[in-house]
Amino acid sequence: MRTPHVILLLAAAMLWAGSHARAATPESKAAYQQARDAAAANYKNARARCDAITGNPKDMCVADAKAARVRAEEEARARYEDTLKAYTRARMRIASAEYDREKVRCDGLTGNEKDVCKAQAKARLVAAEADAKADRKQIEARNEAREDKLDAAYKVAMQRCDAFAGAAKDQCVASAKTEFAK
Numbered sequence: 001m002r003t004p005h006v007i008l009l010l011a012a013a014m015l016w017a018g019s020h021a022r023a024a025t026p027e028s029k030a031a032y033q034q035a036r037d038a039a040a041a042n043y044k045n046a047r048a049r050c051d052a053i054t055g056n057p058k059d060m061c062v063a064d065a066k067a068a069r070v071r072a073e074e075e076a077r078a079r080y081e082d083t084l085k086a087y088t089r090a091r092m093r094i095a096s097a098e099y100d101r102e103k104v105r106c107d108g109l110t111g112n113e114k115d116v117c118k119a120q121a122k123a124r125l126v127a128a129e130a131d132a133k134a135d136r137k138q139i140e141a142r143n144e145a146r147e148d149k150l151d152a153a154y155k156v157a158m159q160r161c162d163a164f165a166g167a168a169k170d171q172c173v174a175s176a177k178t179e180f181a182k
Contacts, residue, residue: 028080035076043069056108063104070097088136095128154180 046065050058074090102121109117154176161172176182 028082032076032080035079036073039069039072039076042072056104059104059107060101063101067094067097067101070094084136084139088132091132091135092129095125095132098128099125150180154182 043065046068047062050061050065053061071094074093078086078090080086099121102124103118106114106117106121157176157180158173161169161176164172
């Protein structure tokens with residue numbers, strides 16, 4: 001269950017390591033739409049299989065289908081938008097869909113088992129949301145630290161350029177600006 005979250009976190013970290021925004025390409029929009037269409041088709045097929053079942057197993061089947069659709073759509077949207085906010089939002093929505101699925105599973109139980117099951121489901125939801133928020137803050141902090149380090153290195157490079165005069169200084173400044181993308 002945690003593996004998809006780790007994958008999303010790593011993907012978000014790699015995307016933010018470059019610290020540049022990329023415009024959505026027509027190919028990425030087409031891939032996003034294709035992923036959404038595939039998720040809808042898979043959901044429709046899964047729902048059709050669920051119609052042959054009755055009772056709580058049917059409810060569980062439908063909840064599984066919905067959770068799978070939400071996961072596929074949210075992961076596709078996060079890849080398409082390609083932002084830390086989108087990855088965090090995807091993780092939150094996936095956690096909520098998993099929680100809804102777990103609540104349906106718990107409805108098949110009775111008594112104390114049902115109460116414990118619902119409490120465990122809620123605890124997993126809270127933990128998944130907290131992890132998503134913490135991971136976002138951690139990535140933001142790393143990005144901010146990287147930017148601070150680059151700014152400090154740029155200032156050092158500019159300070160070195162002060163030792164030169166004329167064309168040599170101009171060349172040094174231009175080189176520093178190019179190196180640090182300023």
